[in-house]
Amino acid sequence: IEEKFDAIVVGAGMSGNAAAYTLASRGLKVLQLERGEYSGSKNVQGAIMYADMLEKIIPDFREDAPLERHIVEQRFWMMDDSSHTGMHYRSEDFNSDRPNRYTIVRAQFDKWFSRKVREAGATVLTETTVTELIQDAYGKVIGVRTDRRGGIVHADVVVLAEGVNGLLGTRAGLRTPPKPETVALAVKEMHFLPQEVIEARFNLRGDEGCVIEAAGTISKGMTGLAFLYTNRESVSVGIGCLVSDFAEAMESPYALLEDFKRHPSIRPLLEGSEVKEYAAHLIPEGGYRAIPELCGDGWVMVGDAAQLNNAIHREGSNLAMTSGRIAAEAIFQVKSRRDPMTKDNLILYKKMLDDSFVIKDLKKYKDMPNLLHTNSQNFFMTYPQLVSKAAQNFLHVDGTPKLDKERETTRAFVKARSRLGLIGDAFRLALAWR
Numbered sequence: 001i002e003e004k005f006d007a008i009v010v011g012a013g014m015s016g017n018a019a020a021y022t023l024a025s026r027g028l029k030v031l032q033l034e035r036g037e038y039s040g041s042k043n044v045q046g047a048i049m050y051a052d053m054l055e056k057i058i059p060d061f062r063e064d065a066p067l068e069r070h071i072v073e074q075r076f077w078m079m080d081d082s083s084h085t086g087m088h089y090r091s092e093d094f095n096s097d098r099p100n101r102y103t104i105v106r107a108q109f110d111k112w113f114s115r116k117v118r119e120a121g122a123t124v125l126t127e128t129t130v131t132e133l134i135q136d137a138y139g140k141v142i143g144v145r146t147d148r149r150g151g152i153v154h155a156d157v158v159v160l161a162e163g164v165n166g167l168l169g170t171r172a173g174l175r176t177p178p179k180p181e182t183v184a185l186a187v188k189e190m191h192f193l194p195q196e197v198i199e200a201r202f203n204l205r206g207d208e209g210c211v212i213e214a215a216g217t218i219s220k221g222m223t224g225l226a227f228l229y230t231n232r233e234s235v236s237v238g239i240g241c242l243v244s245d246f247a248e249a250m251e252s253p254y255a256l257l258e259d260f261k262r263h264p265s266i267r268p269l270l271e272g273s274e275v276k277e278y279a280a281h282l283i284p285e286g287g288y289r290a291i292p293e294l295c296g297d298g299w300v301m302v303g304d305a306a307q308l309n310n311a312i313h314r315e316g317s318n319l320a321m322t323s324g325r326i327a328a329e330a331i332f333q334v335k336s337r338r339d340p341m342t343k344d345n346l347i348l349y350k351k352m353l354d355d356s357f358v359i360k361d362l363k364k365y366k367d368m369p370n371l372l373h374t375n376s377q378n379f380f381m382t383y384p385q386l387v388s389k390a391a392q393n394f395l396h397v398d399g400t401p402k403l404d405k406e407r408e409t410t411r412a413f414v415k416a417r418s419r420l421g422l423i424g425d426a427f428r429l430a431l432a433w434r
């Protein structure tokens with residue numbers, strides 16, 4: 001590979017594909033490099049895909065994208081060892097002709113996205129690992145070195161869409177490696193079941209889908225979340241907790257997932273299923289405070305590589321697609337003005353991202369990661385147990401006057417956390433949420 005490109009995109013995940021597609025469809029000469037056998041082969045996702053963000057890139061994606069189910073029902077379960085207390089939302093409005101959220105299987109979806117990137121005119125090379133960023137004497141990134149023979153390629157700008165580990169960016173001193181307390185390790189399995197069984201168990205018809213997200217004693221006091229998403233003929237089941245918590249608690253993610261699947265609320269949903277895929281992956285969860293520099297001379301960073309992930313709302317792919325698209329639009333503007341790809345000019349990407357939901361949302365929850373991490377025992381053990389006890393007490397009809405039941409519940413909360421502790425928790429949560 002000897003020619004020079006307008007842009008090189010490293011990685012063919014959600015952010016890399018969004019960037020490469022946007023750049024190529026605006027007529028720029030783009031090279032996209034992906035170390036996997038094909039786009040999606042290295043990617044793990046639960047997975048919910050947000051239509052609005054993809055529509056801004058490929059408006060008619062519904063015509064041929066491999067979509068599994070559109071989500072009509074969202075359940076959030078607070079769990080203790082034998083129960084769950086649920087909050088469900090289901091609406092017929094989600095059955096519109098332009099659904100907002102779909103479940104997808106990343107391996108298939110990324111392949112489709114990659115085909116669109118090629119059709120838009122980009123050169124896509126898979127099974128090609130970028131081993132190093134090439135910088136000039138002033139530190140400006142001017143290209144990449146790949147593991148192909150003689151594989152040095154030059155470009156005006158390099159889009160780092162290499163995912164959460166960010167080894168290239170780290171090696172080049174553009175960011176620091178993710179800290180154990182700012183990344184979660186998630187494990188996930190695909191459970192295959194006949195389509196009609198999934199529909200009967202989750203109360204679905206046709207393409208309708210359901211999402212269950214669960215927190216509580218299932219994470220054994222660690223900051224974490226479990227999930228179950230319905231695909232057409234499979235159910236994605238997984239759980240993730242902060243890496244630092246796993247290390248401290250000496251817990252294994254696999255054991256946690258086994259316990260979650262054995263939970264009496266989950267087991268009947270998976271009964272008789274055949275497990276065909278298993279994967280483990282990191283998720284950036286440090287939020288706003290963990291975001292590194294987003295651009296510099298000759299480079300921009302997007303998606304998980306830039307830690308753009310909203311752990312509170314479990315959104316990652318939409319932030320990835322949006323940051324990829326916005327970075328590409330900024331590059332296109334700089335290029336159109338015939339300005340050099342310096343930090344002073346590429347800062348336009350950061351400004352545009354600051355104005356988008358991506359940074360606004362992450363800023364809103366900037367204190368949440370630390371609050372959950374430092375109070376994980378209370379939020380993931382004590383409260384779920386108290387809420388379960390309160391619900392059981394309330395629903396168990398045994399002749400005890402209701403007032404006595406209410407007093408018993410209040411006493412249990414005060415005993416576990418003290419009045420001051422309860423007020424403090426509520427106050428800290430409200431402050432971090434605002």
Ligand code: FAD
Nearest residue numbers: 011013014015035042046048130163281303304316317320
């Ligand atoms: P990635 O998708 O990780 O892509 C990076 C790509 O770069 C990979 O293909 C990799 O092979 C390639 N690469 C890396 N280094 C190199 C190199 N040196 N040379 C060449 N190629 C390289 N988000 C949601 O919105 N909804 C969900 O339901 C959801 N569920 C999730 C469940 C799990 C278990 C996990 C782990 C994540 C989930 N996410 C979810 C988050 C979402 O998957 C990520 O935010 C999203 O994939 C980020 O996209 P990306 O393109 O930045 O990174």
